[in-house]
Amino acid sequence: MKVLVTGGAGYIGSHTAQALMNAGHQVIIFDNISTGFSEAIPMGAEFVQGDVRNRDLLVDVLKKYSVEAVIQFAAKLIVPESIEKPIDYYENNTMGVLALAQACVETNVKKVVFSSTAAVYGDATVDGLIAEEAPKAPLNPYGSSKLMSEQILRDCEAPYGMRSVCLRYFNVAGAAENGQNGQRTKNATHLIKVSSEAACGKRASVGIFGTDYPTPDGTGVRDYIHVEDLADLHVLALQYLNEGGKSEIFNCGYGHGFSVKEVINTVKKVSGVDFKVEEQPRRAGDAATLVADSSKVRKAFNWTPKRDNLELICRTAYEWEKKLS
Template sequence: MAKILVTGGAGYIGSHTTLALLEAGCEVVVYDNLSTGRAEAVLPPARLVVGDLADTDRLDALMAEEGFSAVLHFAGSIVVPESVENPLKYYMNNTNNTTELIRLAVKNAIPRFVFSSTAAVYGMPDTPAVTEDSPTKPINPYGRTKLMSEWVIQDTAAAHPGFTYVILRYFNVAGADPAGRIGQCTPNATHLIKVASQAALGRREALHIFGTDYDTPDGTCIRDYIHVADLAAAHVLALRHLEAGNPSGVFNCGYGHGYSVREITAAVKRVSGVDFPVAESGRRAGDPPALISDPSRIRATMAWVPRHDDIDAIALSAYAWEKKL
């Protein structure tokens, strides 16, 4: 049975992937500083080690003791506007810590590395849907730190043939475990569907739409929303892909179609039955008008078949979880 180190496994996507790994028969050790994650999101039999990525001595000792066969790396800072306001935090927490993690993985002969990257590496794409070969031109520090980390991974693999990787570029992740066991608990979350669910439950005065003058059909940003359970399944497939001796690679994780902010707002209103207030504000820094994936590569290479590609179902799972909190 594979023993996997999951950094950031107490967070939103990391906890769902940890659950998927457990269900696939893996042994999982989660390493998380709990700055945004929650200990209760690490479901048994996964083990939680509370620690910071910057504590390289502790991380090195853990790797030496456990003998991991792979690292799945989720730990990082992810808020685009914050990255514009505080870029040094992002370069330290994302790029620097990732580089150190890779160094330790090589030192401890851990052969497989699955990296949580982002569609933000594409910046302002010239085409409606982006492939993995589309130009990478990030327009904010968040996207730049992730792209730099991708380069570190690729250069390391070129220099160390025993080190293989899958880089997964996420589009907009949403929803919660369909069985209601875990969901998004990130404090001060900025994810649209979660924020809209909070507004529907009266936990926010209103949902704020940032920018209504984009070059899109209704003037609001368009994004490709992927259910977190489908994304978690993609990580298990990525691990199996490497275990089978297949080559390293970069893969988009999205459904290949998008919804505007107004369309998402309408979906949450439908599933909740609440006509919550909506306030319109100016644009946020670093937001492209539209970002949609071409997921052909992961579908063809790993036979990834999404099971939750329905925006109302995604919104309902997020709302049900928010209601449960």
């Protein structure tokens, strides 16, 4: 298929673009390079520099390349920043999806895979794992902007015949196992990336934001999924839509979590570096526990993750970080 990947120069988008090409699809990457990196774009992919809020340009690109499906990554995604600058997040994330939906309707593109987030669930008050039907109560504008985007896509199905798969990511981490791609983001806030930077001497310390959560060791618990397993899920989502699958929402995680302290200790183990750790107050908008019930996506896509191993995730992230200047 001819697939437009918006935000395809970003961390997850670039890994997914590579996975799509490996599966035989033709990929057109659309990115404004505001947070993405041109060097992350896979060899052989077409590239158009543009902003996802530019509906007219999207229409031109969808027509020029006879695009058959869109995978939408383009978004701002830093939780603390979303609390400080909520308008930026609604304007970029939600309005970006609205512009994309309008362009798809105008060009008769009827298949969309959307990059969503576990942040739509807010603080998990349920016992055990979070299923897709759990209450939606975002703690921050980032989560709210994504939940609104999901609603836009859902409402486009009946009148326009546009089917969508919304993938709610839990915590995405790691780097390509072949060492060719990873997270390049400056001033990252993701724990495994930050810990890898500390292990490489690029940070003086790693902060633990909150040690009084109702968890086994008092620190936040998250479900970490390897970026290449997540990329595979996008390829499977596209296949699902091609085979006539109805619009659906799927959690993307492994179904078990690790605490902040466990992750930090794992990065220390794989790197052999005992970097400094500082305990700090909780951050606004952080949930105590976010762990996916991933049974729905496993069944629908017949998916078995290939990289469900915290040491592998941390090792690939650390090895990638060593390569970055």
